[in-house]
Amino acid sequence: MTEPVRRVLVTGASGFVGRQAVASLLRKGFSVHGTTLRGSPSPANGVIWHRADLLEAAERRRLAQTVRASHLLHLAWYVEHGKFWTSAENDRWVGASVDLWLEGLDGGERVLLRNG
Secondary structure, eight states, rough: OOOOOOEEEEETTTTTHHHHHHHHHHHHTTTEEEEESSSSSOOOEEEEEEETTSHHHHHHHHHHHHHOOOEEEEEOOOTTTTTTOOOOOHHHHHHHHHHHHHHSBSSOBBBBOOOO
């Protein structure tokens, strides 16, 4: 009997915390899918990258349908230095986070985290 594929979607995968999490997940045998908003993330052996604006509902749905993750590690958040503590942008991220959490998994575990 073969073990099911453990496919994890890591938002914020190219950030400080995300890079550490990705390395650990790869060592543990996960199929890792990372998100990026713009630019090219540092290449990481084994990571499948998806470009998505997580604040856009259509892009969250597309990402969820494409990846069909069994696990979600949500680390993306608004982190502009000096502004993130009180920014109204946080309200948008709360809604996007909950939506991603509810829609983003293919019947798998739900782990909701944020950095910031």
